[in-house]
Amino acid sequence: MPEMIGFLKAKQAVLDRRQEIVADLKDLLPKGCLISEERELKPFETDAFLAYRQVPLAVALPETTEQVAAVLKYCSRYGVPVVPRGAGTSLSGGAIPQEDAVVIGLSKMSRILDIDLFNRTATVQAGVTNLNISEAVSADGFFYAPDPSSQLACTIGGNIGMNSGGAHCLKYGVTTNNLLGVKMVLFDGTVIELGGKALDAAGYDLLGLVCGSEGQLGIVTEATVRLIAKPEGARPVLFGFASSEAAGACVADVIGAGIIPVAMEFMDKPAIEICEAFAHAGYPLDVEALLIVEVEGSEAEMDAMLQRIIEVARRHGVTTIRECQSALEAALIWKGRKSAFGATGRIADYICMDGTVPLSQLSHVLRKTGEIVAGYGLRVANVFHAGDGNMHPLILYNINDPEDAARAEAAGNDILKLCVDAGGCLTGEHGVGIEKRDLMLHQYSRADLSQQMAARAAFDPEWILNPSKVFPLEGRPAA
């Protein structure tokens, strides 16, 4: 049985000073912005990676950048670890705290500061939800492109921390491609600004380094993002196949033919059944695999692109093609897809993998994934962003059975190694967190990781920020 993932050993000196730290932080924050009662700390003990939980020392909920700075300055001065948190929807444990850590939650910083349609930018506080941005500009015909499935809840600060993706990234890119600037607080309380409404900034691409750094380089408090004009129309179309391999091969051939739909999502039979039972989206139940392909533009443009996709799909023996007839139907199709994880959670506990593979390897990796999971005596549902090769096998298990949990974790590790060995990577959009931390050496050499840690140390020399995450605990530089 594999060992469970470890956290850094709590600093006894910090735990011993708990009362004092709580009192000091209360002084730095407005009333009601510091949580220290055991019962109230409970909701912060984990995130959407439910396999692990730890109650933090305290939770700070600052209302301003200055307050974030004050808390960080204090914590770095006394060596108190800090774990940043947005909405707590991380699937890799990015926001799971540790016993000796102060969680800095950005939920109270949820104001939209500036909408600039001339320059197509929105500047928002880090606690604003992903969907809020699109909703704020929708009436004017714009949207914010990255759309993680948790977009109703997840915050832009968390999206930046994880460089989040989503279904529509095939055409529009992930967070890093849509982020123009941030205001952030460094470990010692220094406030810096990177980027802004101009596309280029001087110097190293620190904005690019910060995006996806999992809260290890600083805490982002404000962000400026790019807005895009909404297409005239969009239409998801369902393509059913007799096998997962055929669907996977079709995806690769669509892209290979130079067609880039705005989204291309994959579901296998177990995923279709789970999502259909939840959303009643009208997914065909008599197919082994389903692609949701979204095209956009004017009616004529959508028809033209669809025609080309249908030609490719026919070559792969597509058995069902269903165009939706109404906006309601389209909304249901996406609701079903975006609820996939939640719907799965209704029938079983699951862990969700996030490896990305080259498109030519999709079919192979899908088949091997099935074999691996079956080999551990477990079940798997596959629902993922096929167009960019970003796979999400959901391994179903029983969280209350430790042996089952250990088997699920082992199966997950095997799948991620399979992805890396197929020329891919451990995580495409969920982040390393604690979940994949100990697999980093499968993808990178010691020297590669040391270089990443060296960059990290330039921002946080004492490893105050989210220190249990991303990098294996062994082989770290001495602080």
Add this chain to the structure above:
Amino acid sequence: MIVHFEPASAEGIASVVRSAAAERVTLAIVGGGTRSGLGNPVRTDRTLSTRRLSGIVSYNPAEMTMSALAGTPLAEIEAALRAKGQMLSFEPMDHRPIFATSGEPTIGGVFAANVSGPRRYVAGAARDSLLGVRFVNGAGEMIKAGGRVMKNVTGLDLVKLMAGSYGTLGILTEVTFKVLPIPPAAATVVVSGLNDAEAAAAMAETMAQPVEASGAAHLPESVRGRFLDGALPDGAATVLRLEGLTDSVDLRAEKLTAALSRLGPVSRLDAEATRLLWAEIRDVKPYADGTRRPLWRVSVAPSAGHQLVAALRLQTGVDAFYDWQGGLVWLRMEADAEAELVRRYVSALGGGHASLVRAADDVRAGVPAFEPQAPAVAQLTERIRARFDPARIFNPGRMAANA
């Protein structure tokens, strides 16, 4: 250019670097040398070229990715892509015309300087297409970062950090990047006779419509005649590029024409003229004049570009044209570089990045090529530099005194 080292392998580069670091021998890192005018002038003990590290390592058109050794000529890469109907979406600019340099630009140089063109404002810069790198750091270690898949958040994104670091953090030995299909059709809608402010508004209006313009530039009357051998219609030209499937481009061009015709005469360029025009915009044709008159590349918010030029015109002799919806301003000064003035106005207009791309040697010696950074950011820069190249042997001073 005297090249002292020209290793033919990454291992060879690593070995040169290890000895150089031990002896504190500074190295100028060059590819084709066509862009060596970018950044601050650098004086080093030796030069190391990646030129012999050449060749496409892998290219899978169906996966839309390519890997190439850093010294591979850009021309070779673009030809291989074209043969499969693909392209680099970020349209890297060719610096030879404005610098009057010769030689072959390399793919490593493109990414080291994050060189991008007109499509950058919608399709991203070179850094957005870069998926993975291999490089030799200042300790002579061979490091890899990123990979060859489209989505990858495994660890810190050193790929972005390496893009645009001008060889000061490491020597790129191999790059893996995303490519896109060449759109089957293209056209340019031209609105004639708008002043700079009106043009900015027309470009913003275009970007607010669902027409997916992939180019938005404004060529004032002073430069208009330099494009397409004077074939653009009379008056300043506001040019809007549409790309995609043939029917779709036609439809969108009609839609855009209908929306903009109230502003002035609207005409249309065909695919061939479109290709030429945007290559000329990309390569800054009006200022490829064989002179060394100061040339600035200014990145600001699109609404600020024309305001910057208007403010400068009241104080000094300046000529300008705009790309990126008005947010990229190419400024050619008549005489003095006016660095203090340019940077003061950029900052007053909401900030951005004014970089001095070209000037006489004595001017370049006295003006930081890149926008000076806030102290806390400059400190971070210095700390990063120190952790990648502790002996400070790579291109010292190229980006800033501390980098």
